[in-house]
Amino acid sequence: RRGIRRISTGVKALDELLGGGIETKAITELVGEFGSGKTQLCHQLSIIVQLPEDRGGLKAKALYVDTENTFRPERIMQIAKYRGLDPQEALRNILYARAYNSDHQMMIIEESKKIIEKENIGLIVIDSLVAHFRSEYPGRENLAERQQKLNHHIAQLLRIADIYNVAVVVTNQVVAQPDVFFGNPLKPAGGNVIAHGATYRVWLRKGKENVRIAKIFDSPYHPEREVTFRITEEGVVD
Ligand code: GTP
Numbered sequence: 176r177r178g179i180r181r182i183s184t185g186v187k188a189l190d191e192l193l194g195g196g197i198e199t200k201a202i203t204e205l206v207g208e209f210g211s212g213k214t215q216l217c218h219q220l221s222i223i224v225q226l227p228e229d230r231g232g233l234k235a236k237a238l239y240v241d242t243e244n245t246f247r248p249e250r251i252m253q254i255a256k257y258r259g260l261d262p263q264e265a266l267r268n269i270l271y272a273r274a275y276n277s278d279h280q281m282m283i284i285e286e287s288k289k290i291i292e293k294e295n296i297g298l299i300v301i302d303s304l305v306a307h308f309r310s311e312y313p314g315r316e317n318l319a320e321r322q323q324k325l326n327h328h329i330a331q332l333l334r335i336a337d338i339y340n341v342a343v344v345v346t347n348q349v350v351a352q353p354d355v356f357f358g359n360p361l362k363p364a365g366g367n368v369i370a371h372g373a374t375y376r377v378w379l380r381k382g383k384e385n386v387r388i389a390k391i392f393d394s395p396y397h398p399e400r401e402v403t404f405r406i407t408e409e410g411v412v413d
């Protein structure tokens with residue numbers, strides 16, 4: 176597509192799988208169980224977006240929407256240092272917003288247009304996209320309302336990504352599929368709304384110790400191949 180730019184994940188194998196990194200004008204969903212590396216990748220992308228183009232970035236800032244209070248400034252500074260950036264400056268280039276509930280989360284995204292128009296934003300992170308929606312609209316009786324709100328939220332994210340040529344990265348949880356006896360007993364939360372709304376879907380799972388495994392799913396354009404990476408003191412690495 177025209178005008179799209181790419182942000183390196185900082186992991187060569189993962190970049191290759193994604194066709195060069197995560198794309199602007201698109202929503203990339205990171206889905207996986209707890210500890211699979213979703214938040215660590217969000218941290219790392221918020222740093223790499225700041226690097227110049229020849230090092231995989233966009234020389235731009237990140238907007239980080241944190242719904243679960245898992246943003247770690249010390250971790251940002253640690254990874255930034257490894258990537259050759261001034262840690263304090265790297266942290267300042269991440270515009271942080273804590274979303275306290277789903278309405279607040281949607282409002283932050285609505286308001287983000289004003290910030291993007293003023294600041295050079297290359298990446299929007301929402302970690303996690305679905306957590307508030309799932310806890311505020313539990314059960315079957317709330318499903319329709321929840322999915323309708325999520326749908327609106329995702330459509331707005333996609334519009335912003337497209338208009339401002341920014342990348343959007345969201346995290347998603349996995350939920351049990353109790354009726355599945357063969358195959359994967361886990362599936363991404365958010366149902367069809369996220370399945371259709373996310374441009375690219377990356378499934379992360381845990382390997383031994385600090386090893387993590389990633390694959391792209393639901394995409395006719397990407398290989399089903401799996402790649403591995405590690406989470407270390409330096410961040411997310413090959
Ligand atoms: P949930 O949000 O709980 O669903 O998990 P997540 O997918 O966001 O996992 P996250 O990205 O938080 O990954 C957690 C893993 O990263 C931990 O199990 C640690 O192994 C590793 N990790 C996190 N912080 C550090 C750190 O500062 N140093 C090192 N070496 N590893 C870290």
Ligand code: MG
Nearest residue numbers: 213214215245
């Ligand atoms: Mg997390």
